[in-house]
Amino acid sequence: MKIRSLPAGLFGALMALAGPGHLSFGGQPVMVGKANADECGKESARQGVTAGCVPTVPMARDPSAAVAEEYESARRKGTREAFELFIARHGDDPLAERARAELKRLAR
Numbered sequence: 001m002k003i004r005s006l007p008a009g010l011f012g013a014l015m016a017l018a019g020p021g022h023l024s025f026g027g028q029p030v031m032v033g034k035a036n037a038d039e040c041g042k043e044s045a046r047q048g049v050t051a052g053c054v055p056t057v058p059m060a061r062d063p064s065a066a067v068a069e070e071y072e073s074a075r076r077k078g079t080r081e082a083f084e085l086f087i088a089r090h091g092d093d094p095l096a097e098r099a100r101a102e103l104k105r106l107a108r
Helices: 006-017 030-047 063-077 079-089 092-107
Strands: none
Touching: 063 079, 063 092, 079 092
16 A cells, blocks of 8 residues: 555545535535525515525414404304304304394394
8 A cells, every 4th residue: 555545545545434414515414504594585575575494384474364264153053063163262252242133043
């Protein structure tokens, strides 16, 4: 074995042990790249721009819209059970009073 091939062999062995999850020449560790990808949304939100960033989690629904949809579903069904379920789930919501009134109307 030549003396010149020893450093090249050692270098090759070190690169093989480092693997793809470690630093490459001039690169960043994998976790730094992932952290920078997470920052994409924060930076664009500060600047009012969303181009180039894909949201990973969908936006949360408006709770009042979901409650209103559930009330409308109960109203369309028009059954005592549907209104009772709505009241059990959303007893504090203003629409619960309408559901109670519907229950009274159904009882007649």
